[in-house]
Amino acid sequence: MDYEELAQLLSDASSLDASPQEPPPPPPPDSPLRLYDSSRGAIARERSQRPFSQQQRLLSTLDDDSLVGLVNTFDRPTQRARLRRPAAPADDAADAEDDPCIVTSSPEPPSSVVPSTPPASSRLSESDSSSDRSRSSSPTAARVGPLKFGDYAQYFSDKTAHQHSRDEYMRKLYQDALNGGREYPPIFKDCTIYINGRTFPDRLQLHQKIIIHGGSFKHFLSGKKSVTHIVASNLTAKKRIEFQNYKVVAPAWITESIAASKRLPWQDYALITGEYGQQKLQIARPPAAALPAPEQQPADGFDANSLDCKQPGFLQSFFAKSRLHQLSAWKADLRALFCEKYVEGAHLQPPPKGARLAIFHVDFDCFFATVSALSDARYDLSRDPLAVAHGNNSSEIASCNYVARSFGVKNGMWVRSARRLCPNLICLPYNFEQYEVNSKLLYQILAGSGFFQMILPISIDEAICVKYLDGLPDGDASAHQQCEAITRQIRRDVFDATNGCTVSIGCSNSLVLARLALKKAKPNGQCVMASLEQDSIDAFIEELPLRDLPGVGATIVDKVQQHILFEQTAEPTIGDLKRNSSLQLLASKLGTKTGHKLHLFLSGKDDEENSRVLRDPLDYFARKSISVDINYAIRFDTIHEIDEFIDRICEHLTTKLGELDMVTPQVTLKVTRRCEHAPIEPAKYLGSGECDTFSRSSRFGVPTCEAGLISTEVKSSFRMLGCPPKDLRGIAVQLNKLEKVSDRVCQLRLPFREQDASSAGSRFPALNVNAFNSLPGALKEDVRTELLKRKINLPPSPPSKRSASNSPVKDYWGRHGKRTETLKQEMPSTLDEDFMNHLPTQIQREIKWDHAIVKKASSSVRNRLSRKGTGVLNLSKNRPSKPEAVKFQSLERPLGISRLIKSWIDDTIDNGPHIDDLNLFDKYLTKLAAKGKTHHILKIARTMSSHLEYHSSFTKSNPQGRQEWEEYLLIRMIPTLTASAAKSDSGVQVTFDL
């Protein structure tokens, strides 16, 4: 198809060329183009004479299937901690019978035993009745008889038994949630440990670590020798005497024993040494996880705490502390995990259309604030106003508890403003590790409960659980009761497992209503709205704020206020909008889709888009793009620093891309630039202040996962956007329209290969990139050659593994760091700003194009020319003589042509282009020149240059063929381009010095 289209295109060009035109100059007599046939012969000879190794011979005898199969046997299975997937429907019945945690309708509260022991700081609100609180705190807890008043001996005995079984239950839960169901090494087997006072890590974390590693935990000291070890960070004088006969150790004993996977001698961590009152000097070693990553070079003044975007470790240290990054990363992981599980459980079907569903929307209450607060025994969640934030002034509040909210404090507010509302606000640090642990516990409880047919991850602390009601005994009351019971059970289990984190749950039969019910339930409550008449639904949602609807944010509320409600109320409710709007009005003011969506939401109904997650969860959760956004701490001085930064971003992205086994056909750069009037340094330290954003996307002819290629494209886009380096405040790179590599192998077989491939029509298996990369070095190279020979799309090798190249261009581009040094001399890397700013936008744009192209062109051309000892391609200062005379049309879409050209190059990269094709192509270019479409030619030249560069750097193409292409670009295209530029008087001059 490529050839036909190309031929079509070219013939169009030649037919349009009927008007008298200067014929294109014939190639110089000594051009390699003249040698097309003979050179091809030479290549063929060279190939056939190359000696084959035994290995290569063997490989060449295999058919495609066997070859790919052979490679794939080298796959290394990726290991990954996984949550247990929800029990298969078939297993449900059995589970339900055995599992004591299934709550049937109308649950009878079990006879009360001792209260479960949440930390004193956490209290349940009255919605959790005291009978609720006092029931057995874990499903497997020993059930003991009612307690008689004053029977303390019995009380403590029960309590001990209870705690023991609770620890057992927790150990299992932790294993399932955090370790893929496998046991942890029983490091603390036979140890009974008591924790005294405040410690780091805190009591809850130590408790967890001890029980998962086989130890038992004492919540109180009773009787001598009932504990084997006491953990404490420091001891009062009195305690020192009291504990002097115990093995008192620092918390590091726990953490370091775990790190070492064996119980370390406690004496090394003893807090009390033989001599009375003398404390063994503990060099407080932070836990291993807190140590700075070893690759961060400690050299010249590098400070792990300071953020410097020019340092190589910046991305990593920034991401490590960015809550938003963590949230996004967690979400992506959860989605990936879901897909994995969903595919594994192939029997899992989305609910049949029209099935009766109960949707449970489960969400921790002010998640970060609660978890962080529970890690610090000084604070009481229900009394102290608490928030999680990094700093004290202009740092953002990630989460605040309900006490703080009662002062008007909100998430996202700066701490300084929050303190004005609530002077006693306490700021707690993040505890990302514990957030993750609690999240896993939540998901484990949801999955392990067996209640739900599907558990859809929304975020780290939030999930939507789906229960099919169809099989249930009928009667709405019963369904409602069941949902109530399930909800209660889940909330209690999560509270216990997390040592005091509360979840709220909203339950209804649509996603929207479940979400609204959740909002209503918060904090620490539940709201079940199953099987309702439309009237009661309307009554229910009437009073809820419009903001609570999914997809309705500040902007949409503003629009509604302005155009529909005319600012009648400060905080409009769903009822307000419902009474004052119609479908038509909504659609006209908010857009078609948004209007329709909102209209349905106002009646509590899901729309097509938001219910897609139920109909086709796999498609809904499948990854379609991948990106990095940095809009904090961006302060650069020169374009070179930005180039390096872009390199690192692309490196990061392609690493992820590789892990996902995907390639991208398109990259988008988004630049965030300081507003002209905004101060250089905004109020927030290293913040971005007020900014404008600009974006630009570009496509690759062949989807890629090469960092170098992507990076080059992004740098080029950056220059086009023309942001002065010092004004850059944020940068984002997105890889769009991702495709699985394994899906591409089959598609990519070139049509013309079908003719000579006798196996035409038979599918051959996808080549596994991991497997390919796992091949031993020599074999890998031979396989690569073999694959290339067969035109099987071969996976690119990761840059780190690339052997030393023999291509100067490749070396040149490989040396990211050094590159700027060499280029700086010959070509200004940024255009003079003042000069540029005074030009008309179109001209600016064109010059930037030109600039970028020449930069690229020179990179591939210079090495060959320098071998000849001649000059390099150079760019004059781009002084347009008559800028006002030129009106460039906005860029045409050379996209199709660009693709054609790339595939043309791909197919002829070894043997060189055919002279006839080139002649036709010349005519096409001449036509373009005649029409004054210089920019179009520029774009084509740029495409060719960059694609040749790609081959030069990343494929084992024959240098001779590539050289012919480069010659063509230099000797015929660039002069055409120059001529065209001169003729159209565009002011763009391209000089080419030899």
Place this chain on the structure above:
DNA sequence: GGTGTGTGGTAGC
């Protein structure tokens, strides 16, 4: 009508 690009809104704490 379709397709592609750039911009903007929203979600999670």
Place this chain on the structure above:
DNA sequence: AATCGCTACCACACACC
């Protein structure tokens, strides 16, 4: 010292055919 303002995805407006 401060401070860690991410990221996936959809929808829209507009341009071009």
